[in-house]
Amino acid sequence: MVDLTRVWDVLVAGGGNAALSAAITARRAGASVLLVEHAPHSMRGGNSRHTRNLRALHPAPTDVLTESYLEEEYWDDLLRVTGGKTDEHLARMCIRASQHAPDFLKSCGVVFQPSLSGTLSLSRTNAFFLGGGKALVNALYRTAEQLGIGILYDTEVQHIDVQDGFATEAIISHHGFPERVRFKALIASAGGFQANRDWLRKYWGDAADNFQIRGTPYAQGRLLRDLLDQGVQEVGDPTQFHAVANDARAPMEDGGLAMRLDCVPFAVVVNRDVERFYDEGEDVWPKRYAIWGRLIAQQPGQVAFAVTDSKALHNYLPSVFPPYKADSIAELAGMAGIDAGKLEKVIADYNAAVRPGTFQPMKPDDCRTEGLTPPKSHWARLIDTPPFYCHPLKPGITFTFLGVKVSDRARIIMADGKPSANMFASGEIMAGNILGQGYLAGFGMTIGTVFGRLAGEEAARNVRN
């Protein structure tokens, strides 16, 4: 039974990895901690539930990471995906601290996989959680319970009373009942607003109705909005989000990782009007998969169709929902509900432009088109061997980039540039400080763990002083 009449040292708003890392760290430092999770027990953990790994610096091989991954390479990777939209000081601090993230999580009962046999060859840069993010979340909650952290499920933090950068109390909805929580320090770890369709609609209009939310439906951004409205400084482009190519038939929310499709490099992709719109073979998929959600979001109807033939079927991971399958392109177009004549022409034009080469599925090969706009730079093979396949695609949003500004000690910065006296943040709600655009696999969990630990340390110190 959680006591809501007492004054808690630290209130953690949120229930994913970033919130739990913060709560556990603050509790270990001696603070009394109340963690408030919007989701019910079965759906707890925010987007962490859908994650799989975290990216960690390591100068030498460890039990969970191969070879080495040093600061400069990590920084270069980040610089490339963000196109420079990052904060170098915060980013490098986070990269350096990432070295200790796996050990911290292990100390919280998280088990890592020894190595990976899957298709994304990330075992050099990323440490994989055994069983994935939900297993991690389970371990963290178990540790939190053992440490005596108060945990409320089905409870949303709806409002924080902020006076001159100082948070005094929170209004929460606990199983639908309004309650007040008093605390000495706040850690905001309640994620972005990607599941808030009305908010997305402000920037994207009706297109927002066609966006699939890959992760938790509880990422409503209520705390983010509340803090920004009370003079907290914002970072990140509010209109932008990270999105991947999802199966168009996926659930609109919470479909998770298995809904993503990575057939694009081996396919020809057309939009609803049966026009190609981007080079499908620009680069290896791990480097390119993150742009396709946005590309599809910009197409009419927010839908696209990836067409392959039987040669390509085993070059990518199987999809949960079977692709449309037909013995002719025209029949395939009929199943997908697009113009058959146009699709036949697109495929014929493409086939005519394919140049001979040596197909190598795992690296950029010399199979490309010539005289085609847009080109297909790699993995371009004739689409001529029935049965033909078509995967319908829609954008699946992973997270939004808008966030609260923080210092290198995870302290929230107010709009006037002054640090908040007792508010800290970790996870997606502040990831925009470092990730201005793009994404690096496993970096969200790194930011969550690193800033979670910092926020926990700082909040506990704040309480002691």
Next chain:
Amino acid sequence: MLQENETTAEARRHMAVCNACRYCESYCAVFPAMTMRREFSTGDLTHLANLCHGCKGCYHACQYAPPHEFGINLPVTFAEIRAQSYAHYAWPRAMGTLFERNGTVVTLAAAIGVTLVLLLTMALVDPSILYTAQRGEGAFFRVIPMWLMVSLAGGTFGYAIIAMMIGGIRYWREVGGGAPAPAPLVDTAVDILTLRNLGGGGHGCNDVDDSFSSQKRWLHQAAFYGFMLCFAATTTGAIYHHFLGLRSPHPFFSLPVQLGTWGGVLLCLGTAGLIRLKIITDPMPVAKRLVGGEYAMLSLLFLVSATGLLLLVVRHTGAMGVMLALHLGLVLALFVALPYSKMVHGVYRGLALWRHAREKRGSGMVAAE
């Protein structure tokens, strides 16, 4: 081959999600075996279901577990398919129906076994033997004649072995096991003897809830090795009798009694512990329809070993006769029920592990592990 039905369709739906997710790849043999396939015939599903040890790691780690709309619950789905395969490959075929309401079947077998042996004893020997202390060489056989003991136990055990072998052969052929290869048998033996797939990669399984423990692995080992020791006790007893001319009851520190005692203790501990785990475990990843048969078989094994130990304790008293009849009746029931109970999982699990070991070698996955 198993008929297509709701459960196989459900398992195929599960495989579609799991094969696109693959987060569980390091838990056990099921997931590497799954990734080798894109299409799942009922034979493949039967193979994967029997490869599953029911550790429940994949359920507790699953982002798609209920109440998610995908409702992924592999431990339950595979347990259902396993049960269907036990019934389907039972020999004679008609006996497969005994897997329905299996708890009742096993309990009835136990009751009938005990009653039968008691009645036979009373009919064949002076009923007062049942209540009077019997000492010295051949004491047991004064209660139950040796010819009867050997023919009952030997006959039922022999029948069980034959029935399970026929089931195993039919399973292997229909599921598509291919030509049996001897080399992977070493891997298979290691998998079975160490219960590697209940290791979860070293930290254990989700025996009770989402925390990890090795309880189920240790308890199953206790039951398994206890059973094997009891079997060894009987075998050495027979060797003593027929080749060394030593007649039971043997002294406490003799080999057969020592093997039987420790085997019985382990079997008691293992089965009692497994029953406890079944009671306290999170019921969500458990196929409720099937637990009756599992409780009944675990209880029968417990009673067999407990009465065996009690027989040792009371063997020089007037309670020996009844205890012996009770023990033999339960052993008889165990042997009769063997091919039509949860115990057949050993046959099909072993075959599934054997097939998996060969597939692993074929795909070069051994080096990757």
